[in-house]
Amino acid sequence: MHTAQHGIFAVGTNSQVYLELDRLPRAPPRSLAQAIANLREPRTTMAGVNLVSGFRPELWRKLRPKDVPPDLLGFNQDLVGADGYVMPATQHDAVLWFSGGAPDVVFDESRLAIRGLAAVASVATETQGWPYRQDRDLTGFIDGTENPTLPEAHGVAIIPEGRAGAGGSILLLQKWQHDTARWEALSVAAQERVIGRTKAESIEMDPKPADSHAGKTDQDVFGNVFRRNVPYGSATDHGTMFVGFCAEQGPLAKMLDSMAGVGDGVRDALTNYTRPLTGAYYFIPSIEGVRRFASPADP
Numbered sequence: 001m002h003t004a005q006h007g008i009f010a011v012g013t014n015s016q017v018y019l020e021l022d023r024l025p026r027a028p029p030r031s032l033a034q035a036i037a038n039l040r041e042p043r044t045t046m047a048g049v050n051l052v053s054g055f056r057p058e059l060w061r062k063l064r065p066k067d068v069p070p071d072l073l074g075f076n077q078d079l080v081g082a083d084g085y086v087m088p089a090t091q092h093d094a095v096l097w098f099s100g101g102a103p104d105v106v107f108d109e110s111r112l113a114i115r116g117l118a119a120v121a122s123v124a125t126e127t128q129g130w131p132y133r134q135d136r137d138l139t140g141f142i143d144g145t146e147n148p149t150l151p152e153a154h155g156v157a158i159i160p161e162g163r164a165g166a167g168g169s170i171l172l173l174q175k176w177q178h179d180t181a182r183w184e185a186l187s188v189a190a191q192e193r194v195i196g197r198t199k200a201e202s203i204e205m206d207p208k209p210a211d212s213h214a215g216k217t218d219q220d221v222f223g224n225v226f227r228r229n230v231p232y233g234s235a236t237d238h239g240t241m242f243v244g245f246c247a248e249q250g251p252l253a254k255m256l257d258s259m260a261g262v263g264d265g266v267r268d269a270l271t272n273y274t275r276p277l278t279g280a281y282y283f284i285p286s287i288e289g290v291r292r293f294a295s296p297a298d299p
């Protein structure tokens with residue numbers, strides 16, 4: 001039996017930090033896995049912090065060739081869609097996602113981790129996420145309405161026993177910067193046509209416009225994914241950290257193709273108002289998969 005990393009399902013946390021890391025040229029892949037495995041997930045009763053760690057698929061495959069889906073690939077090439085539209089590939093070697101009840105504990109733990117990894121990796125990106133009006137994206141719309149429920153989420157996100165990478169998950173991490181002025185120049189009715197749902201109550205439009213976001217990512221077409229998106233940023237520079245987990249890469253990759261208008265030439269209308277700055281896939285091994293690289297615990 002394999003155990004999935006718990007933080008994937010730790011909903012309701014107020015504070016998030018995402019770090020993407022690059023291995024230093026002098027550090028072999030194994031030393032990066034060892035250093036990450038040795039980060040001890042802190043546990044306190046008052047303000048716990050969850051840590052989810054993941055690896056570039058090609059790097060993990062070098063270390064554990066049978067413990068990763070054979071067809072899983074990093075985001076190694078820009079995704080080019082209709083009319084030359086581009087989603088950039090910004091793959092890094094590893095990801096750490098800290099989530100917790102308050103920003104101070106997440107801040108402390110992420111700094112400790114950066115220090116613990118300094119000999120093997122450098123920080124390539126850092127993003128801080130926070131909830132907006134409970135469950136809304138910075139577009140003002142509820143994000144997550146069609147997410148699987150928590151009891152269903154494990155089956156959607158985690159690779160089942162008997163398959164390569166069992167207990168693991170595939171993460172698509174993509175940072176989207178909103179063009180807030182452009183978005184807010186739209187009427188609420190026009191925004192609703194872009195999303196394909198109503199703004200106040202998140203009721204699905206029937207029929208959904210073909211180029212609406214809900215239409216271009218329809219899980220009845222592409223399969224289910226488990227989204228843990230959060231808003232990020234400051235008053236002048238902000239957007240959505242898309243954090244999507246799935247037991248297979250196919251649904252995530254096909255949704256991106258669909259949003260970019262690959263195939264049908266119809267781009268997701270939302271892409272006129274928000275822009276992907278990054279794009280990376282990470283393999284999130286089972287707890288056992290990561291721990292096998294850990295040094296024996298201090299007595």
Ligand code: HEM
Nearest residue numbers: 137141142143144145146176214217218219240255256274
């Ligand atoms: C700026 C980026 C994004 C924003 C603001 C955003 C926002 C939203 C909102 C407001 C909804 C409707 C409510 C809901 O069902 O959750 C939604 C639905 C959805 N989004 Fe996104 N999203 C973004 C990017 C993405 C990306 C990159 C993907 C996939 C790779 C994606 C996949 C989905 C899926 C699967 C649904 C549910 C579709 C359905 O079955 O009805 N989203 N998103």
